[in-house]
Amino acid sequence: MPLISNPASAIPARLQGLHLFHYDGAPCAQRVRFVLGEKGLRRGREERFDAVSDAAVRAEDNRWVSRSVSLAKRDHMSQTYAEIHPDMVVPALVHDGRLYLESLDIIEYLDDAFGGPRLIPTEASLRSAVFERVEQAKVLHLSIRYVTFRWGLGGLARLSLAERQKLADLARNGNDGENLVQFYNGYSNRSIPEAVYENHLQQLYSAFCEVDSTLSDGRPFLTGDALTIADAFWAMKILRLIECGYPVHTQHPALYRWYASIAARPSFRNEVMGKNRLASGAFRLKAGVESLLGIGLRRAVQQAAFA
Ligand SMILES: N[C@@H](CCC(=O)N[C@@H](CS)C(=O)NCC(=O)O)C(=O)O
Known part of the structure; x- marks a missing residue:
């Protein structure tokens, strides 16, 4: 609801x-x-x-x-x-x-x-294509979290024991629908096996290959000629992974071309990036240094690509 x-x-x-x-x-x-x-x-x-x-x-x-x-x-x-x-x-x-x-x-x-262009088509077959892409993006939400924490945030996102206790206490009033308590416990005490992170990366890699092949027909938007909420869901995933060092442009060129056209829109430049530009740049810088050192997400994606 x-x-x-x-x-x-x-x-x-x-x-x-x-x-x-x-x-x-x-x-x-x-x-x-x-x-x-x-x-x-x-x-x-x-x-x-x-x-x-x-x-x-x-x-x-x-x-x-x-x-x-x-x-x-x-x-x-x-x-x-x-x-x-x-x-x-x-x-x-x-x-x-x-x-x-x-x-x-x-x-x-x-x-x-609100007015403005409709971003959810009313025509049945188009609508179901859009929701299929949105569903696929939602399923990958967890994979984005794991990859972001493992390769993007690192130690910055670890919670102290006291913070985890507070989180668990607060979660008792709700149903912890996003599973934050379990995730932060495992992440903070480093008990999540490396294979779990790698598996999430592999899932993203496979999905990106599939979307890349769909976009190779030159369509301007994910589901055809019009911008929809499917583009909104997917573009933010690509932004996040680029910030963490995922080499989207070399691994998935059609996906990257589509992303660049969404990222050029005023709504993306102003409302998505706006006040996010500095932090986004800092993440990219960190990823760039790691890539030069032969570590980080870029390296992990290359391994996933050969798996
Ligand atoms: N299903 C939710 C997911 C919301 C969600 O997971 N939000 C993340 C940011 S993208 C969050 O607030 N995470 C808190 C945390 O990582 O501690 C939605 O799409 O509204």
Whole structure:
């Protein structure tokens, strides 16, 4: 259910207009920002995610209020945010006091509720092709997490014992729908076998080969001639993996050409990259150095390609 009727938090009910709880570097939030941009809805004021002053709760016309929930500072692992999103992940959207969770549900809501180009086709066969690609992207969500943590974030994302205890306590109020407790335990105490990470990378590699071959017919968008939410889901995955050092341009040239055309759109440049540019550049720099040293994701992908 996209609409959460009785959130534990009193914050959503107070917000007027559009407010997005998000993080600049999170692909799940980036796809929502991309869609907002394509619908002509621009990023407006920045507010603390828990701000509720009279000025903070208002939004300007055709702009959304940015409520950044820093994953780096662990804002999402707080009582305040867990009451807004019980799974403690971004994004969450509020429109005129109503709370929506899950990026796909949020995107479907935005496509229906606002003008601008339709990003979900109504024609049945096209619609089912789009949702097939979106489903495929959703299944790979976990693989993106494993690859990002193993080759992108490294030690930065390990939680202390106290942080893990706090996360487990907060998760007791929800159903830990994204399995953060188990994941962070395994990741932080280094008990996830290397083969698990490699398997996730292999799954991404195989999927990228398949999408690359579909795009080799020269079509401008994933499902044909029109931009859809399938492009939004996939482009953010490619961005994330490029940041971690995946050599998309050499391994999957048609996929890379398509990605570059999506990345050139104003909605991508402004709403996805915008304030993310610096952090994204830092990740790419780290990946570039690792590649020169013959380690990191670039090297692991080359091994996956020969597996
Ligand atoms: N199914 C959710 C997935 C949300 C999700 O996993 N978000 C990630 C960022 S892409 C997150 O907030 N992760 C928190 C963490 O890694 O600690 C959606 O698409 O809305």
